Amino acid sequence: MGTVKASTVSDTTREMPHSMVSENVETGSTVYSDEHQGYVGLNLIGYVHQSVNHRTKEFVNEMVHTNGIESVWAVLKRGYNGVYHYMSVKHLPRYVSEFTFRLNQGNVKIHTMVRIASMVKGMLGKRLTYKALIGRT
Numbered sequence: 001m002g003t004v005k006a007s008t009v010s011d012t013t014r015e016m017p018h019s020m021v022s023e024n025v026e027t028g029s030t031v032y033s034d035e036h037q038g039y040v041g042l043n044l045i046g047y048v049h050q051s052v053n054h055r056t057k058e059f060v061n062e063m064v065h066t067n068g069i070e071s072v073w074a075v076l077k078r079g080y081n082g083v084y085h086y087m088s089v090k091h092l093p094r095y096v097s098e099f100t101f102r103l104n105q106g107n108v109k110i111h112t113m114v115r116i117a118s119m120v121k122g123m124l125g126k127r128l129t130y131k132a133l134i135g136r137t
Contacts, residue, residue, distance in 0.1 A: 004103045008092050012038050032064050
């Protein structure tokens with residue numbers, strides 16, 4: 001399994017998925033997706049693109065499926081329903097970052113203290129004041 005990368009997006013037009021794939025996926029790689037129109041044309045910019053059509057109940061086509069990313073969204077949704085109950089748009093990128101960190105670090109056979117050190121290292125140089133947190137800067 002690869003590394004999970006996730007971020008919030010402001011729109012889902014064709015330009016957004018194309019730029020995100022270009023920034024995060026090596027040219028020539030195979031990209032599996034659902035039928036969302038934002039992925040149409042990836043084959044024209046250097047990717048092998050194969051998709052399934054969930055609207056027609058096609059969830060697997062030989063090796064093509066979206067099960068991996070669907071489980072990522074399921075974990076995020078469980079966190080929303082079971083822990084936070086509300087995620088503001090302002091802080092949504094922070095929630096997404098938390099869950100991608102958990103997914104990328106959780107199944108790794110790394111000692112807990114090494115994982116904590118990795119988390120602290122990722123926090124260095126970042127400061128979030130209470131006023132900024134609640135929107136009163």
